[in-house]
Amino acid sequence: MFRETAITGFIATIVVILLHFAVSKPKFDNVFGKDRGLRLLDPLRFLVFLMTLIFVEQKWNFAGALRKLILLVALFCLIVLAVTGFVPSVIYDEAIGSWWLFIHAIMAGIFAVCMAALAVLWADRNRFDKNYLPWLNTILRRQPKSTVTPERYELEIKICFWGIFVLMVPVILSAIVSMFKIFGTHGQEVLLQIHRYCTFFLTILAIIYLYFAALNEMEKTAGRS
């Protein structure tokens, strides 16, 4: 069941992202230049652009650089965890074991530390703003004082951010609690399913988060140019 759900979910996510990408029409000209040849290579250029986002900007202070580094480590851990977690269960249709499990367990600890740090360091930056939903302000007859225009995908990014952290709690607990002599076989199986599905949704949210973050960064880059 999980295998089918995961395969369907991942494919659906990629399809939705591609559709959104096609519909939203990112401003490639502003980022990559109008006079570029071989526009067919734009998706490849987009991926290269994504790679550039992993670099720490020179203007950032130590705290900013630390935040970024933690994010990158967390991202790396997430990729490794996703590969070691989903490849055995989704591709090979078998329980995670052997080196997969070994690496998964090691990276899980690092990932948890990074995510805890990110929660502390980035939570405030990801507070929802009153201006995101103008229609709601209209209904409530409120006049927000702030006049700052939110970035284009800011709301989506913040929803993903909080979604990821909400899912982090059951992801960690389902893994760690199973190591204590609390739950029997049925409970262990339930915990495993909770862990699987929560990590699945967490991974989906992380993909969407990264996609919108990249789009946002493109918008900003385009705006600067």
Place this chain on the structure above:
Amino acid sequence: MALNNGLKINAILLAVVLAMANVAGAVEPPLLGDVPDGSRATPLHLIPMLAEPLPGKEPDQIYPKNDPALPFSTKATCGACHSYDIVTTGWHFNAVDSNVPAGRIGQPWIFADPLTATVIPLSYRDWPGTFRPQQIGLTPMGFLGHFGRQMPGGGIGEMLDKTDNPDEVLRVGITGQLEIDCLACHNTSPGQNMGSAAGYAIQVIKGNYRWAATASSEIAYVSGTTKNLPESYDFREPFVSSDSKAKPPIVEYDKSAFGHNDWVQFDISVHMLKQRCYFCHSNVDIHDGRTEKWSADEDIHLYAGLTCVDCHRNGFKHNITRGYPGESKDSNNVLAAHSSCEGCHLNNKDSNTPAAGRFAAPVPAHPGIPPIHFEKLSCTACHSGPWPKAELVRTKTAQAHALGIAGASKETDVLPHLVYPVFAKAQDGKIAPHKLFWPAYWATMDGNNITPLNIDAVKAAAGKVITKAAYSKTGDWPNLKEEDIANVLSAMASDVEAGAKPVYIAAGKLYSLDEAGKLISVEDKIAAPYMWPIAHDVRPAAQSLGVRSCGDCHSTNSPFFFGLVPVDSPLKQVTAAGVEMVKFQDLPRFYTKAFAWSFIFRPWLKVITLACCAVIAGVLLLYALKALYFVAKIFVGRES
């Protein structure tokens, strides 16, 4: 014309139907005791004892006044009410039937001969790693001579005349066949005599096959032997001979056992006592040289009030369940699918009704055990056999060491050397505890084919080299050197067929002579140890592996993975230190070690990740409260 054809077809069909009806009619109707009426009471067996009949005649009843007193025949006596031929299809008797699936690999008959440095697994079943007894020259009678002591009769015991040896065919007239001894299992009398000086086993060893069942009963005493009897001997007639060595078997019945009509009451039950099973299925572990049974506990199920046959069940076909997972593929016993550990302790996921808890079996919770363990391990891995320690336990079994029989060696070093628990991958792919020994035998090698040599030929060749000085009084291996092996192989060289060469297999290696006549050895799969999974004795749940912590198995020095299996052979000088169990589990050693090592940090992982979880949950709670505060302010109109 078409009508004519139709008539022909109808006529053929009618003939077929009539023929089938005729065949159906030929099937013997069930006897009185073949089909139970359903009463749970034990039927009284007050019956006439019947002797082995003359060919084509009805069996005669045995009276106390008979001279000579005849041994009773179980085939005639029990077979009067129970179809004997159906019973012979049961698991304990059908090893020689090649149509019967061999099932899970089991304990073989181990031919151990210190005089030729031979320990070889034999079986009539197709268990990988075993050889047929005839491959080493054991005729049915020869096989019974070694192992019939702990066989319940039937099977090969009733095929003694199926041999190329004309002397043995003639001798069957004297010894009789070894019929199934129904009493060996079903007699609940404390007088059942299996192993004492005049009991069943000794009668079989003496070749008194016809008398074995009688001797086992509490109502008779048998003395004498068929060994030196002439071909003219007739067990029905008084024996007169001038040969002082010829002392035929004599039956002395307890006259008081004969009651009304000279019938005899046997205490027969289908609820067999564990002592009956123990005669052939006992184990004794050798701890510090001690072999006393008072120092070891029995299987936990026995203390719970069960008997062996509560789990190992059969109907009249006697196709007893062995109790391993997946047995239903091999057995037509309807209970085979429910007679494993899971059958009583767990609910069958495919069943519509709850099945767990039979015999008041506790349903295990297995708290803290990740389900992956149940995919990788058998139940017995954690629950059966002795608790794994750095050193394996040397053990003796009834079948391998003739336990319970008068005169059996009580030495702890007597061959074969069995050790356990060896945690190895079983046929079903799960890791299970096994008993193990290292085969050692002489064979011919033709290409990649290994054929064990006839044991008589081996004795002839080895006898010239392995002198009495090398023998051990305890029945242990003879003290051999590599030169001895080379000399025996040289002596055998002329006896093997052209293109083949003699080899010796021991300690996981294959020894042979090179062209220069020098002894060479190579590790070879054919020399691998013989292992069979064990199920008993089951320990209490409080003594199961993992009950203390994961470290019971997942530690860098855990016997479960890294216990050394000693390599056993007569070649003391080349005996290796041992083989780590991971090798038998098909697991990469480095990974297993690394994984075990990671458990040192497992408590840290728990603490750190739980702390991280608490931080994340705290942040979520903090901002959720802030959001709530904000929403509340809006609704009360105090938004600033």
